[in-house]
Amino acid sequence: MSNHLEPKNSGDSDDSLKVTAATKREFPDPVEENHPLPPYVLILVGAVLSFGLVYFQMYQDGANAGSKGSGAASIEQAPAEQTVAELGKSIYANCQPCHQASGLGIAGQFPTLVGSEWVSGSEKRLIAILLKGLSGPIKVNGVTYNGAMPGWEKVLSNKKIAAVLTYVRSSWGNAYPEITEDKIAAVKAEYAAKADAWSEADLLAIPENATITVAAAPAAGSAPTGAAVDLEAGKAQYQGICIACHQPTGLGLFPVFPPLVNSDYVKGNPERMIAIVLNGVIGPITVDGKSYTNMMPAQGAVLTDVKISQVTSYVRKTFGDGASPITPEQVAEARKKYGTRPASWTEAELLAFPAAN
Ligand code: HEC
Ligand code: HEC
Structure with missing residues (x-):
């Protein structure tokens, strides 16, 4: 019995072949096969991931809306979205070459944005300036400039224009209220037909205290079919x-x-x-x-x-x-x-x- 399993003569090739054949019969060699990850596993992983993302997004939105600042501090670090102030600051990079980082402009060439009556005054005029640009003589803080500023409506979205104006109105000691995106949209719609830049006289023709009628949010839902369901x-x-x-x-x-x-x-x-x-x-x-x-x-x-x-x-x-x-x-x-x-x-x-x- 015992010597039946023992290799006999190492030189005896016939015998060793027999052993191999017998072994093979009993334990078939494992075959190497390629099993790709089943598609449903991938899909499930994808579903779980997207659930996570959506959930995180919702939580973050909720946190930001709920508590401005304090509680949401740790979550706000997520690079998801800039605040209006951050966006405004980054958009100001477009204005800086002329109006300077200080907002003070350059004497004789680029007017100041600090304490300017155009910045602090009528929101409608200010938005109008940003949308279409400006050319010809204009008095700012008692000093007359005679240059040209390009319009931004084709370059910057309403949101970005609102953000940069909000930034300008709240920097360098300026302390004027925020300008919202829907106001930009409203003024843009009102002057949609105007192709050229403003002159000072055109601007002054816009009443100082003109109100901007913002289109009602499309939400409502109460109007046509919806009975009273919100x-x-x-x-x-x-x-x-x-x-x-x-x-x-x-x-x-x-x-x-x-x-x-x-x-x-x-x-x-x-x-x-x-x-x-x-x-x-x-x-x-x-x-x-x-x-x-x-x-x-x-x-x-x-x-x-x-x-x-x-x-x-x-x-x-x-x-x-x-x-x-x-x-x-x-x-x-x-x-x-x-x-x-x-x-x-x-x-x-x-x-x-x-x-x-
Ligand atoms: C946790 C995941 C999940 C949530 C949350 C969920 N659903 Fe579903 N919903 C499903 C699944 C899965 C099915 C199909 C169930 C099945 O396979 O038997 C389904 C089926 C349905 C269906 C019938 C099939 C179809 O697609 O039209 C409707 C309608 C529906 N859900 C509406 C809603 C509404 C409305 C909400 C929120 C109030 C909601 N569901 C929340 C997972 C969800
Ligand atoms: C290429 C240079 C240039 C750039 C860039 C520029 N401006 Fe001006 N801006 C001017 C000049 C020049 C005037 C005065 C125009 C005139 O004399 O008619 C002016 C006027 C203004 C005025 C009205 C006068 C005042 O100082 O209050 C505002 C407000 C203003 N710019 C804001 C901006 C903002 C915001 C940006 C960036 C989105 C910007 N400008 C980008 C050159 C520029």
Whole structure:
């Protein structure tokens, strides 16, 4: 027995071949194969990453909006977005060659921005100057200059013009209120037809105390269809909750999160849409021709009727081809029927609802 396994004569090639053959039969050599990372692993990693990013972004926005300064200090270090002051300062690099870092300009050539009545006075005139530029004699702080300044409306966005003006109005001892982006937009619209730079006389023809009528924010939502549902609030709900999975675009993330765009569940029967948000969904579901097998957490315990009406109305309007808003009463009604349901919906159950209303 024992010597059966022992190699016999090292010189005996026949025997050694036999042993090898026998061994091979019993333990087949492992084969080297190439297994690429399965695609779903990559997609899952991507989904988790983008969830993280979105979550971080939301947290950061919330923190910045909530507490200006103090509490958000550590988060503000993230390079995500400059403050208006930082942006304004960096845009001022465009102005500095002429108006100088001190804002004092150069005597006889470039007028001062410090204590200038054009900077401190009428916002409308100041914005007008920045948009179109200026040429010919102009008196600044009692001194007359006769040069030319280029217009910036084709070079700088409204946001950047607002930021640089805000910077100029709050630097070097200037202490005048901020100028907002929507005011730039309003003045730009008013003078859209004007092609040349201002003269001093043109500017003085703009009343010193002219008010700038800013277009109403497109939000409102109360006007045409929307009864009294607050779509802005709905948008905030969406950005606080649904966006992490259904994405800012509402297109979801195949094959993990289904889209809200082109979805009959969104634009169809309002009661079914409410039911989905109340109780969640589980198992395979086909949306816009593609199949998903995942689960959506129920929101019924977290969101009030009013909030569900807001978020569903926002989603239907934005991603559902402008489908009708959903009222808090409709949500209350659905909650009475389904609120106590312990389980999430399956596709079969959802399809049993009438498709439209
Ligand atoms: C190429 C040089 C140049 C640049 C760059 C320039 N300016 Fe001017 N700016 C002038 C001159 C010259 C005048 C006076 C024009 C005149 O005499 O008609 C002027 C006038 C002004 C005035 C009105 C007079 C005053 O001093 O209050 C303001 C405000 C102003 N500039 C702001 C800016 C801002 C903000 C920027 C950057 C976005 C900028 N300028 C960039 C040359 C420049
Ligand atoms: C944690 C991730 C997640 C969140 C948060 C989430 N959903 Fe979903 N949602 C899903 C998943 C996953 C499905 C599909 C479930 C399945 O595969 O059975 C789904 C399905 C849906 C559907 C039906 C299918 C479709 O795409 O039209 C609607 C409508 C919907 N969600 C709306 C919302 C709304 C509105 C919110 C916010 C209040 C929200 N969801 C929050 C993950 C989420």
